[in-house]
Amino acid sequence: MAQLVLPLGYRPDVEGTHPPLDFAGYASTALRHPANGLILLPHRLTEITGPVFGAERVQPGDDDLTSYSGGEAVGQRIIVHGRLLDSDARAVPHALIEVWQANAGGRYRHMNDQWPAPLDPHFAGYGRAVTDADGSYRFTTIKPGAYPWRNHPNAWRPAHIHFSVFGQAFTQRLVTQMYFPDDPLYFQDPIFNSVPDEAARARMISSYDHSVTTDHWALAFRFDIVLRGREQTPFESEPDDD
């Protein structure tokens, strides 16, 4: 029997792109970060494959967070859209995206959230969508509010939307947070600032997109999500002449 040749794995993460697990500024990491070094796991079949979920995980209306329980959510209506890509700018099609967020007052619909901003009976704060053939996705929601937390004195989380993304491989799985342009709260937020590289931090901030903003309806923000690309064979690589 011919020996199996495994497909190429995925490129390693660029240093500074992802936060360290041990980050003193974010108090909850103290007892939850592994202290031993991570062991390198070569990419074999279990790593280069992964759960591929499509439309079967999404119901009609799951991409609209503004009309829970038969009424309209309070707040600034926004469209959040973008493309799911790999680092070679290839679209990642038919991939599940799950989102969750606080309401306009900065309150999550979760029993552990004690921030006394009112709950909105018409905002549940979660949604799902699947990328199309072009890797594009789109949600309609309201702009989440900032909210205080106990990490440090006068600590406030910048407005954000949580994104959970399945790419096409176990190695591509990503959970991140999308932020908004010009938020004044970044300077004191350890979660945002846990990402070492400034350019990488900036990639978590959506951009205002007037071309999708809809007259008398909603402001639009664009958030492209980039997952790791494949290793390349020397044959495919451009000459390294610089």
Added chain:
Amino acid sequence: MTELGCTPSQTVGPYLALVLPWEDGVDVVPVGTAGAVSITGRMLDGAGEPVPDGLVETWQADPDGRFDHPDDPRGAQRYPGFRGFGRCPTDDAGNFMIRTLKPGTLPAGGGEIEAPHLNVSVFARGLLNRVVTRIYFPDEADANAADPVLRELPVALARALIAIPEGAGRLRFDIRLQGPHETPFFRV
């Protein structure tokens, strides 16, 4: 080729329960599937306290050692009733559970064979990125001894990745994020 910078990871925070748990999340195979194995465990922090706001995800081959995925070089193969993926939030005591079938062995290239295993992603408030581990099976001593991942590890770490039998069809695998018995975690 232009290389785009990747989007950074951020923590799931304390409210992942709003959307990530699925009603059928633990059912890699449905209730009542012949030969099903339930893998239960607790997620614990560095003080030995339960992590009540975590999430465990598993990904694995089917009992034939195949994946329903286009990048399996042997071709995608669908195993009836088998999803390959499991997902379970932890409860107030840090407990999680996955119901699955034991995967087959996998060709690892170069004539090597990987022992049956599940890849595990762990998410929680306080984890700025997921951490990844593997669950191996206690009744696969020979395959485990030859496994190219386990073989490279110190004996104590390799042993820590093997689930503990708890009676017919039941295995235990605790996840200790930190502390003297910290679970071995991988960089993928």
